[in-house]
Amino acid sequence: MKNTPTIMVQGTTSDAGKSTLVAGLCRVYQRMGLKVAPFKPQNMALNSAVTPSGGEIGRAQAVQARAACVELDTDFNPILLKPNSDTGAQVIVHGKALSAGMEAAQYHDYKKIALNAVLESHQRLSHQYEYVVVEGAGSPAEINLRQGDIANMGFAESVDCPVIIIADIDKGGVFAHLVGTLDLLSESEQKRVVGFVINRFRGDINLLTSGLEWLEARTGKPVLGVIPYLHGLSIAAEDAVVSEQYITNAKLKVIVPVYPRMSNHNDFDPLRLHPEIDLQFVYATEDTKTPLPCADLIILPGSKNVQADLAFLKAQGWDACINKHLRYGGKLIGICGGYQMLGDAINDPLGIESSTPLSKGLGYIPMQTTLAEHKTLLNVEAHLTLNNKTANAIGYEIHAGQSVINDVNYQTLLNANLAERAGFVNQDNQIAGCYLHGLFDQTAVLQIVMSWAGADIVAQINLAEQENKAIDKLADACEQHLDIKKLMHLTEQWYQNKL
Known part of the structure; x- marks a missing residue:
């Protein structure tokens, strides 16, 4: 040897x-x-x-x-x-x-x-x-x-x-x-x-x-x-969520609700490090409820136990906060588990993540998600289209859920080769979601999404170079x-x- x-x-x-x-x-x-x-x-x-x-x-x-x-x-x-x-x-x-x-x-x-x-x-x-x-x-x-x-x-x-x-x-x-x-x-x-x-x-x-x-x-x-x-x-943190920011000219307020099994919080490092974005992670406990503050954009992050984290979100009253946010014209996007939460229902017949076989989603996307025995693990390259602007999006997928959108005429966020990976944008152009982690790592994608959320950011953050x-x-x-x-x-x- x-x-x-x-x-x-x-x-x-x-x-x-x-x-x-x-x-x-x-x-x-x-x-x-x-x-x-x-x-x-x-x-x-x-x-x-x-x-x-x-x-x-x-x-x-x-x-x-x-x-x-x-x-x-x-x-x-x-x-x-x-x-x-x-x-x-x-x-x-x-x-x-x-x-x-x-x-x-x-x-x-x-x-x-x-x-x-x-x-x-x-x-x-x-x-x-x-x-x-x-x-x-x-x-x-x-x-x-x-x-x-x-x-x-x-x-x-x-x-x-x-x-x-x-x-x-x-x-x-x-x-x-x-x-x-x-x-x-x-x-x-x-x-x-x-x-x-x-x-x-x-x-x-x-x-x-x-x-x-x-x-x-x-x-x-x-x-x-x-x-x-x-x-x-x-350098990307392994576990602890890093909240340190370097804001010099905030143009946008972005909120990320933190649930107990939030995963891949590194997705938000490009926002946290951007001098024109005010990113806030909102924490709560089962004993202390914290309302979501006013913001331009709410992002629902990934989760290792989507049903349990969705129940936590609802128990905090964050679903009502999201409804109010949307009524006042705010934008909402879900990534991976957060994307699944935006749908009508999450089914877990095999008990992959939970003993609860069915959970009602937030109902913003006509989508059913079923958790499967084998996880999807993919490196993905696609084109993101939002507000008639397009940019190359590179990232990866890690999820057990298989999602089916019950609308043949829906607008896709990504031009991925399979429907479930294409993501979703609603007709009002106010709600979006997809499975792609690392979505914001490309400056052009980040600029398009932030423009969609309400402001044109200028500074370019090269995360890999940093x-x-x-x-x-x-x-x-x-x-x-x-x-x-x-x-x-x-x-x-x-x-x-x-x-």
Whole structure:
């Protein structure tokens, strides 16, 4: 078996910076001329991407693949869990959904089988690439999850790879996080930790030196670097919805209602980053109802459990808010699950997402949606037509629902080759919807939709270019503030000692 160096990044907590560090290291190694692969054994996220082969992987691994300048591959994320309730998730193995849903206890028993899929993917990558950079999940010190672990030390022990641990100093308690995490690991796990990285540091590094010296003396592990807080890092978030904006001349107010299982919130990054668009995510809980404020455009986002999220929307009174919005001339568009909600009914006879076989939709589109056993996973290129303006639209589809519009004369939003993918625009030119994620990534499409909503925006946002610049900025910080040579030496030394 080929002994390709594998280095794993684990974190003291969620959001410690694992995803971004892996992306940064992938770009650093790519700059060095190495063929490097990102890898995450198990990912739990509602944001995903479609590979060229029609498989589904976590959004973070898609970003990391772009950092490494390699084509998306389902082996980069062999196990993807997409929560569809508080205790259950859809399990996706090698890019394909294994089941409609699996409860947490069921999946705990399934992890022995899942580990085989993880190891198969890692072995294939080891034969194709010169370096593999692995992202852990959450924290390796979750005692209740140690048995059968495949996401952190369980994987590292299975493939016998070295580990670095990253902690976020901006949250406070960084030394307790690192020492405590290391202390809770087994002896063999502690030995494979080859160093620490401290993330998101602000201030004078000289004031941190005594703490770093203490940490190294206390643990016997080197601090490989301290990465500063990088402002304006426009890299797609994996889970948390980012609301930071850069408005300089707002011409439009756009509202996105946030329901519990909202998916692919990255769809709205082009709006959030646009200086002429005021984008607001509206949150509510079952106990606290928050009305939708006045806006030019309401966008209903995707959902991993459309019926449950539709019920939540109605329970908040947001359906009444949408009706009022339309009466006053506002525009409404639905994407994927939000598109399904705009129809007359959502049928789930197989219990794919819910135990409710039929839910009444919002009734704005004469459309019936039936959830099917096999998901649609497609990369799509089409032409969008709205307000007699046309632009090329490129994106992807991820959905279990199959939709049929009961109107032979309806206006299509896209010139896709199948009717269900064509989308819909109502006769009043006020309501639209489609299945296409990434709809707003193309500037021309965004300009047409915003013009339809009421204002002509001028500024052009190239999301791919912004993301690439952000990855370069991250890689520059890694090269400047991490001891890359030492990290590579420790990694290669680990594998030399295995021979």
